[in-house]
Structure formats: C-alpha cells, structure tokens
Amino acid sequence: MQELLERLTALDPEASESFRVVSYFDTLVIAGAGPDALLRGAAALSGVVAGADRRGRIDRRAPDGRTPRTECLVRSPQRACSVGSVWLERSGDPHANDEMIVERLALSLDLVEARRSPVSGLEFVFDPARTVAERTTMLAKLRLKPGSRIRIVATRPDAPATTAASAVLPTRYGIVRATLCRTAQEPPSRPAGLGQWVRADHAPDSWDGAVIALRLTEASAPVVDATDLGALLLLARAHDPQEPHEDINSLARLDVRSTQVLRALVEADSLRSAAAQLGMHHSTLQARHDALTRELGYDPRTASGKVRYAAAEFLLRLTDLRTTPRPAGARTS
Incomplete structure (x- = not known):
C-alpha cells in the first residue's frame, strides 16, 4: 500500500491531498x-487504524x-455502506482528509461487494467483452427486450441512487x-454524461x-449529451488517456498566457485582430506565433493546424494530466 501511495505522489507532488485520496482508491478498485x-x-493514507463492520x-x-x-475505542469519522x-479510529481533532478517506473507503467496499454478489447484473449488460447472448440473458432478468430503446447516464459514484x-x-x-434509463428524464444528479439512445443489446456503446x-x-456545462459530440465521439474512443499523443502533450506544457495567445491565433480572422484582442503589438505577436509553431510542430493558423489544435484541445480534456510531461514551472491551462 505504501509503495502505491509513493508512486501516486511521484506522479504529481503538487496534487491536492483529496485528489490523491480519490486516485488511490480508484487505483486499488480497478486493480481488483x-x-x-x-x-x-485507508490506514496507510490516514496514519491511524481503519475499520469495517461487514x-x-x-x-x-x-x-x-x-x-x-x-x-x-473511537470510530471517528464513520460512514455507512451497503x-x-x-471508520477511522482518530482520537482528537480530525485531519483534513479523514472524511474523504472514509467516503472513498465506503464507496470502494460497495463496489467490491457488488462485484462479488451482483444484484442488478448491469456490469454484464455494459461489458463489451460479454457476448450478445450473455447480455441478452441478463437483459431478460431486467425485463428488457434486446431491441428496447435505452440510454445510459453516467454520474459521480457518490450520486444518489x-x-x-x-x-x-x-x-x-x-x-x-x-x-439505465428507459425514458427521457432529467439526470439524477449533476454533473452527468448522457449516453446515446441505443438498442438494449448495444448498451456498451451508450455506456x-x-x-x-x-x-x-x-461548471458551465454540467450535463453533456454524447449524441451532441458527433464524430468527436469516434476520436474520443480512440484516445488513450494514459498515453496521449504528442499534440496533446504540447498543449499541456504551455503556460496560461501561451494558451491564451494560441487560442487567439486560432480563432481570430487575422494576426492583427488577434494582437488587438490580446493587447499586444503586431510584431510581438508574430514572434510568439513563430515560437508556438516551432514548439507545437505545426502552424496553428493554417487549415490543417487549426484542425490539429481543435482535436488536441478536445482530447486534452479527456487526458490524465498527472501522466503528461511538463517542464518545471509550467502551469496547466
């Protein structure tokens, strides 16, 4: 456990403690x-005894x-699970992340128990590795026909059931x-991702x-519908968030100001209008444009460069930035 904690810390020493807690338990659960x-x-993260009543x-x-x-002698903090x-056995004042540790421990135990004793069988329905026959059998238990129209809604793990x-x-x-939704309805909580409407036996695509x-x-778009992504959904499915393309790494390495300059260069009608928008002298922006072209490996003002930028900027939002190389002092955009 301590070795895993050290590896996660090494990925990004500046990551918040809460983010580390979430990453830690997610890594454990995904690893089985x-x-x-x-x-x-939980005990290694908190530094005190962790307990469970199962x-x-x-x-x-x-x-x-x-x-x-x-x-x-003490159960503080404590949280119910399925x-x-x-709980943690913390005497005295709680530490900043005690509540988060207990919350993720409870959630992770729920997931482990669901794997061992599946109640809904949804993991079969959503699993693309399962055969159509296996999914059809589970759909029957859920009183769904293979051709029924459904959509899957994805929310945070602690969203209310x-x-x-x-x-x-x-x-x-x-x-x-x-x-699993059979009728159009508001998502149970926000943020939420809405899958496409599909046949029930094609549920993995919607998931x-x-x-x-x-x-x-x-924050400005707490609900996103996958249907609205169009062809971008194909691009997202082909993307590996753990091994991003160099175009994505290049954007991630830019500091905030360079990111602003790049966006203006891509979106403005001309170099002069971009300079006016940024409050920069035309010749200064030309120099920044030349430097960005060298750093990115393409000219962001050409037709193909704009497409490469748009694709990389989109996929950057799907990338685990902890694994993306950055030079010292660089800030995320």
Whole structure:
C-alpha cells in the first residue's frame, strides 16, 4: 500500500491531498483489490487504524498493515455502506482528509461487494467483452427486450441512487455510477454524461459515450449529451488517456498566457485582430506565433493546424494530466 501511495505522489507532488485520496482508491478498485487491501490502504493514507463492520464481522487494520491488538475505542469519522459501516479510529481533532478517506473507503467496499454478489447484473449488460447472448440473458432478468430503446447516464459514484437500475463501475477515468434509463428524464444528479439512445443489446456503446460525456462536463456545462459530440465521439474512443499523443502533450506544457495567445491565433480572422484582442503589438505577436509553431510542430493558423489544435484541445480534456510531461514551472491551462 505504501509503495502505491509513493508512486501516486511521484506522479504529481503538487496534487491536492483529496485528489490523491480519490486516485488511490480508484487505483486499488480497478486493480481488483479486496476489502482487506482497501482497509490497509485507508490506514496507510490516514496514519491511524481503519475499520469495517461487514454484516457483523469486524475487521481492523493499522497503518503497518497488521491487525491492531488494542481495542476499538473511537470510530471517528464513520460512514455507512451497503454491507455495514467503515471508520477511522482518530482520537482528537480530525485531519483534513479523514472524511474523504472514509467516503472513498465506503464507496470502494460497495463496489467490491457488488462485484462479488451482483444484484442488478448491469456490469454484464455494459461489458463489451460479454457476448450478445450473455447480455441478452441478463437483459431478460431486467425485463428488457434486446431491441428496447435505452440510454445510459453516467454520474459521480457518490450520486444518489434512483429507482432505475444502477451500479457503480470502474472505468478508464475512475469509478462512475451508471444508471439505465428507459425514458427521457432529467439526470439524477449533476454533473452527468448522457449516453446515446441505443438498442438494449448495444448498451456498451451508450455506456462508453456516457463516460466520455461525463468527463467533458464543466461548471458551465454540467450535463453533456454524447449524441451532441458527433464524430468527436469516434476520436474520443480512440484516445488513450494514459498515453496521449504528442499534440496533446504540447498543449499541456504551455503556460496560461501561451494558451491564451494560441487560442487567439486560432480563432481570430487575422494576426492583427488577434494582437488587438490580446493587447499586444503586431510584431510581438508574430514572434510568439513563430515560437508556438516551432514548439507545437505545426502552424496553428493554417487549415490543417487549426484542425490539429481543435482535436488536441478536445482530447486534452479527456487526458490524465498527472501522466503528461511538463517542464518545471509550467502551469496547466
């Protein structure tokens, strides 16, 4: 557990502690960790004993991974989960990330339990590796015909469950809650990614689109519909967020001002109008344009350059920036 924590820290020493907590548990779950590993992970992150009551069975782990010999005198903070409850044994004032650690521990245990004893079977319906026959069998249990029209909605894993069939599942972008919808309705919470309407036996296509759409949400657009992405959805599906193309890396390395200059160069009708928009002298902007062309490996003002920029800027939003190389002192855009 400690080795994994050190690797995550090395990816981005400046990442917030809360982000590290989320990444830590997501990594464990996606790797197939069991309840004991999750408890040991919570203890390693918090520096105190972590415990769980799973259907009346008490399990506790100290930061060194061993079962503590002392009795459990305090459960703070504590959080309920589907099989019971989880907690940290922190005496005195809580630390800043105690609540986050307990929340992610509870969520991760829920996901592990769902994998071991699937109730809804949605993981079969959404899994592209399953055969059509396997998905059809599970659809029948959900009282759905293969040709029924459905869409999948992706929300944060801690989003409130609804009466519709839902499950918390791992994805290439972390843990996400999937909800199967048979009628057009408001998403259960925001942010939300809406998958395309498809036949029920093509559910993996809608699920994939929903996950991508959720990743593209932002404050100004808390709900994104995968259908609105058009051909960009094909581009997103071909993208590997862990091994981004060099065009994406080049954008990620730019500082804030260079990013602003590049956007103006791409969007403005002329170099002079871009300079006026940025409040820069024409000759100064020309020099910045030449430097950016060398750094990017293409001219962002040509037709093909604008397409490359637009594609890279779109895929940058789907990229795990912790794995993207940046020079010292660079800031994300």
